Amino acid sequence: MIRMTKDQENLLAYTRKKVKVLFRDYPIPAHGFSHSERVRKWAEEVAAGEKQNIFLCSLAATLHDIGRTREMTGFGSRHHELSYEMMREWYKKDSAFDILTKQEKIIVLYAIRYHWNNAANKYPEAIILRDADKLDSLGKIGVKRTQEFYSNEAGKIEQDFRLKYDMLYWLETKTAWEIVWKKKIMLPVDRYYLALLKKEILPIEL
Numbered sequence: 001m002i003r004m005t006k007d008q009e010n011l012l013a014y015t016r017k018k019v020k021v022l023f024r025d026y027p028i029p030a031h032g033f034s035h036s037e038r039v040r041k042w043a044e045e046v047a048a049g050e051k052q053n054i055f056l057c058s059l060a061a062t063l064h065d066i067g068r069t070r071e072m073t074g075f076g077s078r079h080h081e082l083s084y085e086m087m088r089e090w091y092k093k094d095s096a097f098d099i100l101t102k103q104e105k106i107i108v109l110y111a112i113r114y115h116w117n118n119a120a121n122k123y124p125e126a127i128i129l130r131d132a133d134k135l136d137s138l139g140k141i142g143v144k145r146t147q148e149f150y151s152n153e154a155g156k157i158e159q160d161f162r163l164k165y166d167m168l169y170w171l172e173t174k175t176a177w178e179i180v181w182k183k184k185i186m187l188p189v190d191r192y193y194l195a196l197l198k199k200e201i202l203p204i205e206l
């Protein structure tokens with residue numbers, strides 16, 4: 001495991017504040033700062049379990065959804081592409097990120113850009129970010145986020161629950177799988193999904 005230096009800790013704290021301010025100005029249901037903080041914590045836990053770079057995983061997790069703020073303001077495009085573009089701008093404009101090496105910058109950009117793509121496995125940080133992001137779509141909190149995001153539109157909620165099982169299938173790290181089983185985070189998902197389906201079963205009439 002690679003421990004964080006003081007400079008890295010400071011950059012992380014600075015970035016979290018920057019992202020918090022961004023989401024305060026552009027609030028996004030179910031994908032705001034609280035989501036980025038939970039994903040960061042999951043990413044740190046998974047990175048520690050996998051003996052990977054906690055700092056880079058934590059940084060990428062904090063930043064992964066910043067593009068959501070532009071998606072909602074009419075920029076179009078998919079939010080991961082927007083997060084990637086925003087991060088490139090931040091590297092250019094904000095000298096706080098100058099402490100990162102070129103390679104570290106590239107890894108963070110790759111992880112952000114492909115946090116939706118289950119085949120993008122070039123760096124362990126990308127895999128860990130995806131697992132962390134998925135973990136926040138499961139459990140009680142994942143159920144709540146779906147309801148919040150789709151404001152109780154039954155059809156969309158059902159589709160989103162199907163996606164949760166896809167996410168479960170594509171969890172890559174041993175640590176994320178251990179979290180799923182130890183914390184039983186599929187239980188609330190199963191319960192809600194089955195209740196949703198059962199509501200659609202009506203008596204057959206001849």
Ligand SMILES: [Fe+2]
Binds near residue numbers: 115
């Ligand atoms: Fe995202």
Ligand SMILES: [Fe+2]
Binds near residue numbers: 035039133
């Ligand atoms: Fe996310």
